Amino acid sequence: MDPAVIDLSRLQFALTALYHFLFVPLTLGLAMLLVIMESVYVMTGREVWRTTTRFWGRIFGINFVLGVATGLTMEFQFGTNWSYFSHYVGDIFGAPLAIEGLMAFFLEATFVGLMFFGWDRLTRLGHLIVTFMVALGTNLSALWILVANGWMQNPAGADFNPATMRMEVTDFGAVLFNPIAQAKFVHTVSAGYVCASVVVLGVSAYYLLRGRFTEVAKRSMTVAAAFGLASSLSVVVLGDESGYALTDNQKMKLAAIEAAWHTAPAPAGLTLIGIPDTANRTTNYQVEVPWVLGLIATRSLDKEVTGMSELVLKAQERITSGVIAYDAVERLKTNPDDSAARGQFELHKRDLGYALLLKRHVADPRQASPQLISTTAWDVVPNVPLMFWSFRIMAAIGFFMIGLFGLAFTLCSLRLHTQTRWFLKLAVFAIPLPWIAIELGWILAEMGRQPWAIDGVLPTFLATSSLSRGALWTTIVGFTLLYGTMAVIEVRLILASIRKGPYEHDEDPQPAPGPIPAEPIVA
Incomplete structure (x- = not known):
């Protein structure tokens, strides 16, 4: 197999x-904010809340279209670029994606039109129910996609069938209630809520700085401050829960995030900063906070957090065991009734994927020497510097979000948010930060699983299609140009919508020359 094809396939995906x-996080968060704003409108009947909801609904609609367009391309790539992946685990991985399309996406598609065009055709309560159904659909869509992704991280509820040479579902409940999937879902959705809250907060701050659409801006900022504070706190709490889930299911990812090369005495300390040295397998200039990692990862003071060197030794044992399983599979292919081979396979089947790691270096894993097995075991270590710094930047932004929304909530409660210009400027400049944290979180999830497409089951280099370099470069360039153009169009549409403002004909019923004096906000 051509390593360049593997790398290009990974790059494209x-x-x-x-x-x-x-687009996904903004869609998730704005949908919930629309429900909150429209609920206030239904309860109070005040026209300003209807105007506010429709304005943010327009931003939601622009973003929603791009999210759908880019998501379809990703799903097609499983068949075009990752055909062996689809063949090997399609019975399990395809089920949540199919449910997502049939349940969640159709739910969104059905109600999103009613949400945009039903304002004058539905009752206030009826339209609120429609908006809620759109929000429910977006969250269900995230749930099923993250169930699929969570199974890639922790392949529970499935076994390899030597008769079909594929992975098959044995317990769909275990797939659905996978602890990694559940932790990823609540953490990802909360991050989306934070993202949308920052956008609403920042745009509202921009309006207040310019003295435009102040009645809408004040109300939008108040909702964003409260919802954003709750969401940012939940991101940190649920991120802690995700770290705890890694302790049981993805120990290597946790060790790489902490650059923990060796198992430390319990309770392990948390490294704040340092410089991972992959050549010497150590971390230089590290500043450590005692006990914290042990408390986060194990919820105890007496349990260890296993280091990468010790996990590599376990991987070496599993590769050796996997070779036995591989030998049994080869024997069963020639004689399915070989009871000795079947018994041997059952004893070692959970390690079969580790034997497949050897195929990067040798055609038949049974021919691998002990030295090659020892060397291959280190392939299970992901890119430690990337993991280490991605997590710290993401975490720093997360804590900054708590401070930002805590300050916003305090100022809104004291009716001082319209007078504090430095805070309004800070809110505008903070708009890109959630996206940086979210993208880094996605990198952590996917790069931390390497070298696996399915953790412990299927190595990434075996999952690709038989494509040429030229075909991959053509599609990469094509997608980049297409998506780049679409991104420019979307940003221009959103900025034009923000410049136009919340009112149909750009009329501002209460224009102001600058930041207005603080006054009570009447719901």
Whole structure:
């Protein structure tokens, strides 16, 4: 197999996934904010809340269209670029994606039109129910996609069938209630809520700085401050829960994030900063906070956090065991009734994927020497510097979000948010930060799983299609140009919508020359 084809396939999927994930969080968060704003409108009957909801609904609609377009391309790539992946695990991986399309996406598609065009055709309560159904659909869509992705991280509820040479579902409940999937879902959705809250906060701050559409801006900022504070706190709490889930299911990812080359005495300390040295397998200039990692990862003071060197030794044992399983599979292919081979396979089947790691270096894993097995075991270590710094930048932004929304909530509660210009400027400049954190989080999730397409089951280099370099370069360039053009169009549409403002004919019922004096906000 051509290593360049593998790398180009990974690059193409990474570009489309990261691009797609620019739109998903904003869609998730804005949908919930629309429900909140429209609920206030239904309860109070005040026209300003209807105007506010429709304005942010327009931003939601522009973003929603691009999210759908980019998501479809990703799903097609499983068949075009990752055909062996689809063949090997399609019975499991395809089910959540199919449910997402039939349940969640159709739900969104059905109600999103009613949400945009039903304002004058539905009752206030009826339209609120429609908006809620759109928000429900977006969250269900995220749920099923993250169930599929969570299974890639922790392949529970499935086994390899030597008769079909594929992975098959044995317990769909285990797939659905996978702890990694559940932790990823709540953490990802909360991050989307933060993203949308920052956008609403920043745009509202821009209006207040310019003295435009102040009645809409004040109300939007108040909602964003409260919802954003709750969401940013939940991101940190649920991120902690995700770290705890890694302790049981993805120990290597956790060790790489902490650049923990060796198992430290319990309770392990948390490294704040340092410089991972992959050549010497150590971390230089590290500043450590005692006990914190042990408390986060194990919820105890007496349990260890296993280091990468010790995990590599376990991987070496599993590769050796996997070779036995591989031998049994080869024997069963020639004689399905070989009871000795079947018994041997059952004893070692959970390690079969580790034997496949050897195929990068040798055609038949049974021919691998002990030295090659020892060397291959280190392939299970992901890119440590990338993991280490991605996590710290993401976490720093997360804590900054808590501070930003805590300050916003305080100022809104004291009716001082319209007078504090430095805060309004800070809110505008903070708009890009959630996307940086979210993209880094996605990199952590996917790069931390390497070298696996399915953790412990299927190495990434075996999952690709038989494509040429030219075909991959052509599609990468084509997608980049297409998506780049679409991104420019979307940004221009959103900026034009923001410049136009919340009112149909750009009329501002209460224009102001600058930031207005603080006054009570009447719901």
